[in-house]
Amino acid sequence: MAVTDAAIDKIKQMILSGELSPGDRLPKEADLAERLGLSRNSLREAVRALALINVLDVRQGDGTYVTSLEPRLLLDTMSFVLDLHRDDxxxxxxxxxxxxxxxxxxxxxxxxxxxxxxxxxxxxxxxxxxxxxxxxxxxxxxxxxxxxxxxxxxxxxxxxxxxxxxxxxxxxxxxxxxxxxxxxxxxxxxxxxxxxxxxxxxxxxxxxxxxxxxxxxxxxxxx
Structure with a gap:
């Protein structure tokens, strides 16, 4: 698995497990990277990718948040990532x-x-x-x-x-x-x-x- 894919998967698991809920702010970049065993660059790329598909909301000067959607809708926005691994x-x-x-x-x-x-x-x-x-x-x-x-x-x-x-x-x-x-x-x-x-x-x-x-x-x- 590519480094960025692995980073995305780790963040995704935090959301799916309920550790991060819609509306929650992500920990500081340095803390989260250390906790997940990622480089800060890999974490940054993962956040950017998840922001593109509206899973995360990057607010300049404020932080990065899980989008404030109902859990069902949040999972729907992530579905195409999951589909890449189970649907042809x-x-x-x-x-x-x-x-x-x-x-x-x-x-x-x-x-x-x-x-x-x-x-x-x-x-x-x-x-x-x-x-x-x-x-x-x-x-x-x-x-x-x-x-x-x-x-x-x-x-x-x-x-x-x-x-x-x-x-x-x-x-x-x-x-x-x-x-x-x-x-x-x-x-x-x-x-x-x-x-x-x-x-x-x-x-x-x-x-x-x-x-x-x-x-x-x-x-x-x-x-």
């Missing part, structure tokens, strides 16, 4: 992405207008030099949406867009827990764009396969 439904979504998105990417390489290609480049360029995982995933969703639209097939585009929601949280989780995932995503987006811009459909298809399959492979290991 999200993998099935990625399997469908791996079939559809490379086809759409190849079609986009011939169907997109020059203006569409320029707009796709603008999406990549809009990402900050050191993006947060939230910014990267939002950019990722927009990038793939533009390609799906550029394929020129409304039905195919609709199918691909319907897969975005069920896979978004897994993309966030990968960015937080897999070393180098953010850099790899940016490199592959650039390669896909360059293949589309140079009107090489089969190269674009190949890079899209690599891109989606990489997330799928990580997810299979995480289960």
């Amino acid at each position: 439904t999200v993998i099935q979504f990625f399997e469908v992405r791996r079939i559809l998105e490379p086809a759409a990417t190849a079609m986009a390489a011939t169907a997109m207008s020059d203006d569409d290609v320029a707009e796709l480049k603008a999406v990549l360029d809009s990402l900050p030099s050191e993006p947060t995982i939230e910014e990267l995933v939002a950019n990722d969703l927009t990038f793939h949406q533009r390609i799906a639209q550029g394929a020129g097939n409304a039905v195919l585009c609709s199918f691909i867009e319907s897969l975005s929601g069920p896979t978004t949280r897994a993309r966030i989780w990968r960015g937080l827990t897999q070393e180098g995932a953010m850099e790899k995503t940016q490199e592959q987006h650039t390669a896909i764009y360059e293949a589309i811009a140079s009107r090489q459909p089969e190269v674009a298809r190949s890079w899209a396969i690599v891109h989606v399959a990489g997330v799928e492979a990580w997810l299979r290991k995480a289960l």
Whole structure:
């Protein structure tokens, strides 16, 4: 288990056991890290990840709290983390992405207008030099949406867009827990764009396969 995953699991167990209840403030970072046998950096990453899915609420200058939700709702916000370890439904979504998105990417390489290609480049360029995982995933969703639209097939585009929601949280989780995932995503987006811009459909298809399959492979290991 990755260090960040292990840290998340320890905090999660404190909540599930009732040691931490909704509305409770977490102990000071140094004290909690020592108590859980974690480095402060690992604890910080775990807190950040749990804040992203609304399990924790980080209040600047005040501390970090378990979100003030009913226990049932609190567990619901954590369910996708648990699902990664007991349900392969999200993998099935990625399997469908791996079939559809490379086809759409190849079609986009011939169907997109020059203006569409320029707009796709603008999406990549809009990402900050050191993006947060939230910014990267939002950019990722927009990038793939533009390609799906550029394929020129409304039905195919609709199918691909319907897969975005069920896979978004897994993309966030990968960015937080897999070393180098953010850099790899940016490199592959650039390669896909360059293949589309140079009107090489089969190269674009190949890079899209690599891109989606990489997330799928990580997810299979995480289960």
